[in-house]
Amino acid sequence: MTIAAASHTPPTRYLITPNRSMSRRGSAYLVVGIAACALLVAGSMTILYGAWPILPFAGLEIVLLVFAVRHVQNSCDNREVIDVGERHVDVTRRHGDNLDSFRFVRAWTRIALRQTRLGNLPDRLEIGSHGKLIEIGSFLTDDERYSLANELAMQLGRKISHRN
Amino acid sequence: MTATTADQHHDHHPTGITRWLFTTNHKDIGTLYLWFSFTMFIIGGLMAMIIRSELFEPGLQFVDPLFFNQMTTVHALVMIFGAAMPAFVGLANWQIPLMIGAPDMALPRLNNWSFWLLPPAATLLIASLFVPGGAPAGGWTIYPPLSIQGGMGVDFGILALHMMGISSIMGSINIIATIMNMRAPGMILMKLPMFVWTWLITAFLLVTCIPVLAGAITMLLTDRHFGTHFFDSSGGGDPVMFQHIFWFFGHPEVYILILPAFGVVSQIIPTFSRKPLFGYTSMVFATATIAFLSFIVWAHHMFTVGMPLTGELFFMYSTMLIAIPTSVKIFNWVSTMWRGSLTFETPMLYAIGMVFLFTIGGFSGLMLAIVPADFQYHDTYFVVAHFHYVIFGGTILGALGAVYFWLPKWTGHMYNETLGKWHFWLTVIGMNVTFFPQHFLGLAGMPRRIPDYALQFAEFNMVSSLGAFLLGLSQIIFLINVLKTIKGGEKASDRVWEGSTGLEWTVPSPAPYHTFATPPVVK
Numbered sequence: 001m002t003i004a005a006a007s008h009t010p011p012t013r014y015l016i017t018p019n020r021s022m023s024r025r026g027s028a029y030l031v032v033g034i035a036a037c038a039l040l041v042a043g044s045m046t047i048l049y050g051a052w053p054i055l056p057f058a059g060l061e062i063v064l065l066v067f068a069v070r071h072v073q074n075s076c077d078n079r080e081v082i083d084v085g086e087r088h089v090d091v092t093r094r095h096g097d098n099l100d101s102f103r104f105v106r107a108w109t110r111i112a113l114r115q116t117r118l119g120n121l122p123d124r125l126e127i128g129s130h131g132k133l134i135e136i137g138s139f140l141t142d143d144e145r146y147s148l149a150n151e152l153a154m155q156l157g158r159k160i161s162h163r164n
Numbered sequence: 165m166t167a168t169t170a171d172q173h174h175d176h177h178p179t180g181i182t183r184w185l186f187t188t189n190h191k192d193i194g195t196l197y198l199w200f201s202f203t204m205f206i207i208g209g210l211m212a213m214i215i216r217s218e219l220f221e222p223g224l225q226f227v228d229p230l231f232f233n234q235m236t237t238v239h240a241l242v243m244i245f246g247a248a249m250p251a252f253v254g255l256a257n258w259q260i261p262l263m264i265g266a267p268d269m270a271l272p273r274l275n276n277w278s279f280w281l282l283p284p285a286a287t288l289l290i291a292s293l294f295v296p297g298g299a300p301a302g303g304w305t306i307y308p309p310l311s312i313q314g315g316m317g318v319d320f321g322i323l324a325l326h327m328m329g330i331s332s333i334m335g336s337i338n339i340i341a342t343i344m345n346m347r348a349p350g351m352i353l354m355k356l357p358m359f360v361w362t363w364l365i366t367a368f369l370l371v372t373c374i375p376v377l378a379g380a381i382t383m384l385l386t387d388r389h390f391g392t393h394f395f396d397s398s399g400g401g402d403p404v405m406f407q408h409i410f411w412f413f414g415h416p417e418v419y420i421l422i423l424p425a426f427g428v429v430s431q432i433i434p435t436f437s438r439k440p441l442f443g444y445t446s447m448v449f450a451t452a453t454i455a456f457l458s459f460i461v462w463a464h465h466m467f468t469v470g471m472p473l474t475g476e477l478f479f480m481y482s483t484m485l486i487a488i489p490t491s492v493k494i495f496n497w498v499s500t501m502w503r504g505s506l507t508f509e510t511p512m513l514y515a516i517g518m519v520f521l522f523t524i525g526g527f528s529g530l531m532l533a534i535v536p537a538d539f540q541y542h543d544t545y546f547v548v549a550h551f552h553y554v555i556f557g558g559t560i561l562g563a564l565g566a567v568y569f570w571l572p573k574w575t576g577h578m579y580n581e582t583l584g585k586w587h588f589w590l591t592v593i594g595m596n597v598t599f600f601p602q603h604f605l606g607l608a609g610m611p612r613r614i615p616d617y618a619l620q621f622a623e624f625n626m627v628s629s630l631g632a633f634l635l636g637l638s639q640i641i642f643l644i645n646v647l648k649t650i651k652g653g654e655k656a657s658d659r660v661w662e663g664s665t666g667l668e669w670t671v672p673s674p675a676p677y678h679t680f681a682t683p684p685v686v687k
Binding site: 021049053058061 | 382
């Protein structure tokens with residue numbers, strides 16, 4: 001997972017993305033390559049020997065492969081963008097197919113860390129104001145979440161509230 | 165390649181039976197695979213003991229011929245699909261995320277399902293021994309017409325193979341997705357450890373050839389129960405067609421079994437030679453070449469079936485071609501050891517043993533590749549000797565070496581070196597005493613899959629059986645050693661071996677439940 005803080009003159013943007021080593025295009029090539037091999041083999045067996053029952057199995061396998069790669073790619077596309085401006089804090093979250101946007105008044109925005117499970121570090125980071133808190137950095141590691149909380153708190157000039 | 169971070173935060177994990185039933189943790193699933201594999205290894209081994217007891221002397225002593233044939237068939241299926249393949253999937257589960265700096269496999273729930281398909285499949289396969297008509301008895305190749313004529317046990321076997329195939333497919337897709345997507349920053353493909361490379365190529369082989377097996381056994385099933393005549397000559401079908409289809413799967417299957425063992429050896433030899441692997445790039449390309457060639461050599465298993473001369477020549481030469489990339493690998497392993505600062509801990513002994521014994525299996529494979537010679541050797545004990553040198557000498561020794569190599573990382577304790585060496589030497593001696601005389605038996609004309617034989621074969625068979633008993637008993641030492649290591653023993657350092665390199669050695673020993681939650685950076 002990566003957190004990139006790009007410091008513009010306001011707003012300061014935090015882009016949080018999961019660590020992935022293959023691009024969407026790379027995934028597409030991978031699926032096409034494997035599918036081509038599987039279909040080449042199944043097709044050859046069908047043409048050479050009339051063994052057509054291999055084809056549906058190759059097809060099912062390709063469906064599973066597409067599903068698996070799509071699932072992994074969807075998680076690759078997860079991202080959270082946090083823009084800390086002079087007056088507002090904007091949070092845009094993309095988790096799978098869900099896209100959510102939130103705007104908080106900077107002066108009232110606070111950062112909270114919660115510990116919802118056994119561990120050394122808090123596992124839930126929340127941002128919000130006026131009683132409305134949303135979770136950010138859910139796919140970050142505990143360490144990264146903790147350092148992001150510190151960064152945001154410093155940027156906002158707030159203390160982190162620790163909750164259980 | 166160096167890692168800058170390797171962290172572990174919390175080591176809490178679920179407990180009790182639910183931990184193992186519902187786990188999505190790659191280490192837990194790896195452990196499940198490895199114990200499952202060992203259990204099947206023992207079950208398959210006990211079947212081998214029955215086979216060798218019957219063959220200890222001429223005549224029928226313990227079992228009737230039908231049961232003997234069931235034993236040879238189920239022994240092979242259990243060992244290939246239940247012991248050897250899951251052993252390396254277990255190693256992949258444990259090691260691949262650790263070696264590429266990933267927190268887990270890409271599809272953890274699929275991973276859980278892949279494993280939990282195996283116990284019911286194995287139960288079906290073994291249960292086939294107890295149904296009317298008994299287990300499949302036509303050999304692991306399940307050739308028609310015997311497999312069409314067999315009893316309900318054949319259906320059990322077919323269903324078991326289907327389930328194991330689904331498990332393999334899901335496991336392979338998971339491995340491909342993990343390696344391609346979840347490598348740590350900086351770990352380009354040409355920096356992957358060889359074990360990971362060999363598994364990536366093996367996974368490609370699996371996804372390409374398992375549908376062929378699935379199609380073939382489905383056709384068998386429909387021939388048996390739904391009135392089709394794919395392979396039934398009485399209805400216009402062709403039994404030889406099954407052989408072509410089966411071996412189109414079956415030959416790559418051999419490389420599915422051996423390539424990860426090559427990967428293991430490529431990790432162990434540099435570690436105990438205290439040198440980088442010689443010719444890394446050529447190793448990668450040699451592995452890929454072997455995988456490619458494995459798809460164009462299938463008919464060398466069926467030279468005697470009656471093929472056009474051109475076909476026989478093609479398959480003979482293409483088979484011989486495999487010797488080239490394989491030799492590249494053996495040359496590179498030997499060159500890695502050349503002028504290295506060698507030490508001979510148990511994993512290194514296994515690696516060297518593997519290289520030596522696999523080479524013998526490779527040479528006998530070359531003998532079998534020669535068409536006129538194969539007409540003499542076909543379906544004799546020479547073939548049995550050949551593939552046991554490849555599968556036991558290559559795959560199983562590789563897997564055992566891998567366990568000794570990574571066991572300190574898994575358990576946090578060093579295994580008992582003395583017991584390890586006893587295990588190695590008894591295994592290697594037992595294996596050679598078992599299988600080497602089978603070359604002579606085959607050359608003298610003893611057919612495979614028979615419970616009784618002519619008197620002229622008595623001495624070598626007795627020697628072979630004694631070797632098999634030694635080989636079987638020596639595995640108890642392995643079990644004791646592993647259990648002792650899990651329970652306690654000298655504390656293992658994080659790096660474990662002086663010459664070890666790679667990300668897996670940067671995490672503490674034992675490897676925490678969660679590792680690389682923060683990806684390391686590979687330079």
